[in-house]
Amino acid sequence: MSGVGKKQVLRSTRVVTPEGTRAAAVLVAGGEIEAVLPYDTEVPDGAHVEDFGDDVLLPGLVDTHVHVNDPGRTEWEGFWTATRAAAAGGITTLLDMPLNSLPPTTTVEHLRVKQGVAAPKAHIDTGFWGGAIPSNTKDLRPLHEAGVFGFKCFLSPSGVEEFPELDQEQLARSMAEIAGFGGLLIVHAEDPHHLAEAPQKSGEKYTDFLASRPRDAENAAIEGLIAHAKRLNARVHVLHLSSSDALPLIAAAKREGVRVTVESCPHFLTLTAEEVPDGATEFKCCPPIREAANQDALWAGLADGTIDCIVSDHSPCTTDLKTPDFASAWGGISSLQLGLPAIWTEARRRGHTLDDVARWMSAAPAGLAGLTRKGAIEAGRDADFAVLAPDETFTVDPAGLFHRNQVTAYAGKTLHGVVRSTWLRGTRIAADGVLAEPTGRLLERNR
Numbered sequence: 370m371s372g373v374g375k376k377q378v379l380r381s382t383r384v385v386t387p388e389g390t391r392a393a394a395v396l397v398a399g400g401e402i403e404a405v406l407p408y409d410t411e412v413p414d415g416a417h418v419e420d421f422g423d424d425v426l427l428p429g430l431v432d433t434h435v436h437v438n439d440p441g442r443t444e445w446e447g448f449w450t451a452t453r454a455a456a457a458g459g460i461t462t463l464l465d466m467p468l469n470s471l472p473p474t475t476t477v478e479h480l481r482v483k484q485g486v487a488a489p490k491a492h493i494d495t496g497f498w499g500g501a502i503p504s505n506t507k508d509l510r511p512l513h514e515a516g517v518f519g520f521k522c523f524l525s526p527s528g529v530e531e532f533p534e535l536d537q538e539q540l541a542r543s544m545a546e547i548a549g550f551g552g553l554l555i556v557h558a559e560d561p562h563h564l565a566e567a568p569q570k571s572g573e574k575y576t577d578f579l580a581s582r583p584r585d586a587e588n589a590a591i592e593g594l595i596a597h598a599k600r601l602n603a604r605v606h607v608l609h610l611s612s613s614d615a616l617p618l619i620a621a622a623k624r625e626g627v628r629v630t631v632e633s634c635p636h637f638l639t640l641t642a643e644e645v646p647d648g649a650t651e652f653k654c655c656p657p658i659r660e661a662a663n664q665d666a667l668w669a670g671l672a673d674g675t676i677d678c679i680v681s682d683h684s685p686c687t688t689d690l691k692t693p694d695f696a697s698a699w700g701g702i703s704s705l706q707l708g709l710p711a712i713w714t715e716a717r718r719r720g721h722t723l724d725d726v727a728r729w730m731s732a733a734p735a736g737l738a739g740l741t742r743k744g745a746i747e748a749g750r751d752a753d754f755a756v757l758a759p760d761e762t763f764t765v766d767p768a769g770l771f772h773r774n775q776v777t778a779y780a781g782k783t784l785h786g787v788v789r790s791t792w793l794r795g796t797r798i799a800a801d802g803v804l805a806e807p808t809g810r811l812l813e814r815n816r
Contacts, residue, residue, distance in 0.1 A: 376403075377795055378412050379754065381421040385428065385727045386746050395426065397752040400794030404748050421756050424789055427727050428746050429461025429753030430709060431734040433518075434608065434632065434680040436701065437463075440486045441471020446685045446773050448490035451705060452809060454771035456492045456799040458706035459755030459788045462735070462743050462812070463493060467500030467521055468532040469684075475500040475532075476508045477515045484811055491809030493793060494753075496738070501543040501554065502533050509546050516813025518738045519553030519606070524590050525561040528655075528700065534561070541597055548603035553737075555606040558590035559656055571696035573648035578695035582657045584612035591615045595622045595629060604628040606737060609682045611637050611656035613666030620675045630677045630737060633667055635711040636702045638679065640778060650691045650698035652778045654684065668719055671729060678733035681708045685774055703777045706770050710786035713759060717785060723759060739814060752795040761787040771804075 377397040384393035384405070392408035396416075412418055432455065438445040455463055465483070467474035474480050474497055487495055499517035501509060509520060522543060523534040535543060547554050563586035570577040591607055595618065598605045607619070610633045622629050636654060641661040645652040652658055670676040684701025692698045704711065709730065716726055735744025742751045764783045767775035790800040798805045 376413055376416040378416050378418045379421070379426060379792075380408060380418065381426040382408065382423050383425045384746060385425060385723055387732070390425070390722070390724055395746060395752070397795045400752055400796075402746060402748055402750050402752050405746060421789070425723055425757045425759055426746065427459065427723065427755045427757055428731040428744055429755055429791065429793070430459050430730045431462045431738070431740060431743050432460050432680050432683070432705070432708070433464040433678075433734040433738050434634070434682045435463045435465055435705060436469055436684040437465045438469045438685070440482065442469050444687055444773070445469065448487045448495070450771060450773040451683070452490065452492035452495065452807070453804050454706040456791050456804060457771050457788065457802060459709045459757065459791050460705070461493050461753035461755070461791060461793050462496070462740060464496045464498055464518055464738060467498050468527060469529050471531065473500050473532050474498065474512075474517070475502055475505045477511050480512060480515055480517065488811055490807055491811065492798060492804060492807045493809040494812050495809055496812035496814075498555065500532060501535065501547070503535060503539050506543055506546055509543065509552070510550055513550055513552050513814075518814050519555055520547055521555045521557070521608070523557040525557070525559040525564055525586070527557070537593065541601070544597050544603045544605070545601050548601050553604050553606060555608055556594055557608050558594055559586040560589040560593070563589055569696070571694055573693050573695065575642065575645040575647055575649070575652070575695060578653065579642055579657050579659070581696075582655055584614045584659070587612035587656055588615045588618065592618055595619070595627055598629055599625070599627045602628070607631045609634050609637070609656065610667070610676060611659055613663045613670065616666065616670045616675050620673075623675070631675065632678045632680050633671070633676050634680060634682045634702070635704050635708045636778060638664060638667055639711045639715045648693035650693060650695055651776050651780070652702070653691075653695055653698050653700045654682070654702045655700045672721075678737060679708070679712055679729040680734055681705050685772055685776070687774055688776055691776055703772050703774070704779065705772065707765060707777065707779050707784070709755065709757070709788065710763070710784040711779060713757075713786040714784045717759075723757070740812070752792065754792040756789040756791070758787040758789055759785065761785070763787055
């Protein structure tokens with residue numbers, strides 16, 4: 370799977386470009402897309418040709434929400450396994466969350482530790498979010514200057530002691546600091562007061578867990594976040610939107626010019642509360658998977674642009690932490706390798722196209738993070754691709770996943786879309802489940 374030093378032509382009858390899907394030949398040189406040409410363009414002398422036939426050539430996916438947990442909790446995942454799983458799933462770029470690693474990415478020193486661990490293990494290009502916690506306001510600008518893509522915070526407990534949440538005063542202070550240097554704040558938006566007032570029951574019933582994380586907690590947190598962003602002219606991003614009730618509020622804020630963007634995740638868009646068996650805590654995440662009617666409204670929010678992008682929020686753990694008790698089990702869905710087929714399966718059922726999927730899962734996340742070389746098949750971008758057989762199906766076998774722990778809510782599901790191969794800067798890094806040695810680069814903002 371080594372790269373080709375000379376020019377390459379990657380050809381398909383279905384190439385997904387910003388102008389739409391068409392038959393095309395993609396000319397690649399030096400790891401970069403040099404041109405997107407008509408399918409029957411004469412091949413330059415000596416160029417290496419890859420013809421994918423009717424398989425679809427997509428821009429490599431960009432996943433801006435991945436918990437790699439390395440170093441410190443590498444038994445949960447790790448850069449080696451996470452980036453292999455990503456490559457197998459058509460993802461060519463990921464951004465790592467500042468938790469649940471030890472140390473968390475809350476200082477430049479901690480960032481350098483994480484970069485040192487990631488560098489020899491990254492199969493795909495990898496960047497890093499910083500963290501905003503009550504004690505590190507002074508560290509935000511240095512982290513920004515060191516190249517993090519923005520800052521994550523929680524408004525309710527994160528689940529790990531070393532990454533505490535911000536109260537409203539601390540949120541405003543951190544947001545003002547970040548806005549002062551033109552940075553981006555990304556927010557886990559659940560209001561702690563609404564969570565505290567919700568019924569809390571231990572046990573195996575999913576309905577009890579769902580009641581403990583009500584939509585009102587998301588709605589109130591998002592409302593407050595928008596108010597701060599409007600007052601401070603700050604740029605904010607709502608993570609993993611689960612409550613469709615918040616969509617009108619977000620849409621109104623966008624119309625008013627508030628600088629807010631929103632993501633949702635494959636599990637909210639493809640799984641429903643009605644199908645979660647009691648005790649099946651592989652489905653547990655926070656905020657939670659909600660009802661089918663809520664899911665329909667989230668898809669409507671994608672269609673009208675209120676929701677900007679789809680990213681995984683891959684948050685794995687060891688098998689023993691997924692106890693049958695929803696109250697005590699670790700909350701997180703493992704889906705890094707499966708996001709593209711999961712979303713494509715549901716998108717095609719709802720009448721959407723692979724152009725839509727590429728926009729939601731590649732172009733929009735790249736735009737969110739300012740990754741100007743990623744996210745599209747067009748001249749001047751990195752030659753990052755996923756080759757997809759969109760009509761083929763497979764049944765998810767957890768043992769066949771590259772995640773370190775084979776725990777997934779998608780086990781046994783039949784999905785459309787088989788990733789044939791994945792290419793990073795013109796080099797094929799994954800093909801039919803076989804992975805090359807790591808060639809990913811560490812990315813920094815605006816570099």
